[in-house]
Amino acid sequence: DTAVSQTPKYLVTQMGNDKSIKCEQNLGHDTMYWYKQDSKKFLKIMFSYNNKELIINETVPNRFSPKSPDKAHLNLHINSLELGDSAVYFCASSQESGVLTDTQYFGPGTRLTVL
Amino acid sequence: RKEVEQDPGPFNVPEGATVAFNCTYSNSASQSFFWYRQDCRKEPKLLMSVYSSGNEDGRFTAQLNRASQYISLLIRDSKLSDSATYLCVVNSFQKLVFGTGTRLLVSP
Numbered sequence: 001d002t003a004v005s006q007t008p009k010y011l012v013t014q015m016g017n018d019k020s021i022k023c024e025q026n027l028g029h030d031t032m033y034w035y036k037q038d039s040k041k042f043l044k045i046m047f048s049y050n051n052k053e054l055i056i057n058e059t060v061p062n063r064f065s066p067k068s069p070d071k072a073h074l075n076l077h078i079n080s081l082e083l084g085d086s087a088v089y090f091c092a093s094s095q096e097s098g099v100l101t102d103t104q105y106f107g108p109g110t111r112l113t114v115l
Numbered sequence: 116r117k118e119v120e121q122d123p124g125p126f127n128v129p130e131g132a133t134v135a136f137n138c139t140y141s142n143s144a145s146q147s148f149f150w151y152r153q154d155c156r157k158e159p160k161l162l163m164s165v166y167s168s169g170n171e172d173g174r175f176t177a178q179l180n181r182a183s184q185y186i187s188l189l190i191r192d193s194k195l196s197d198s199a200t201y202l203c204v205v206n207s208f209q210k211l212v213f214g215t216g217t218r219l220l221v222s223p
Binding site: 041042043044048058090103106107108109 | 156157158160161200202209210211212213215216
């Protein structure tokens with residue numbers, strides 16, 4: 001009964017490959033997010049979706065394309081992976097966007113290593 | 116200047132000690148403030164929201180000083196299980212901005 005789940009947990013791949021990370025939340029939340037946490041542990045928002053619509057895109061390279069088939073899912077597809085993409089990617093959800101007193105619930109993270 | 120700045124630590128304290136973490140933020144229009152906790156190789160989890168009047172939750176006390184754009188977290192009677200990284204989080208331009216975290220190590 002995990003609230004926010006991500007797959008895979010670990011992803012090791014070669015430079016230039018294309019990969020996807022999946023995220024699902026069963027909390028009935030309207031808003032989902034992708035964050036990147038780099039080797040210095042700095043956690044930074046990448047995207048935010050509210051009811052399948054993109055509301056935040058934080059100057060992320062267009063090699064990163066989020067896709068939200070429904071409000072319970074927000075997947076992240078990455079094209080032409082680069083060494084600098086190595087990081088932990090966290091999915092999160094909250095009840096509403098713009099109401100930032102809402103708690104964000106994070107998934108367990110996907111550790112991406114690009115060789 | 117980073118939007119949210121914290122002392123990275125680590126803070127090494129014995130069990131039972133009181134420890135305080137500080138955080139400063141740059142966007143004076145920020146309205147919401149939080150402390151999250153992140154254990155090693157785990158996801159961040161909300162520890163507590165920070166209210167203007169200050170708030171307490173058991174051994175944890177959070178305070179906000181809007182004039183100085185400063186947030187603090189006080190942990191009393193530290194437990195071994197408090198060892199983690201504490202992330203100061205501020206809403207800025209309608210998104211959450213995380214500090215890099217302060218690492219706390221509580222030893223027996």
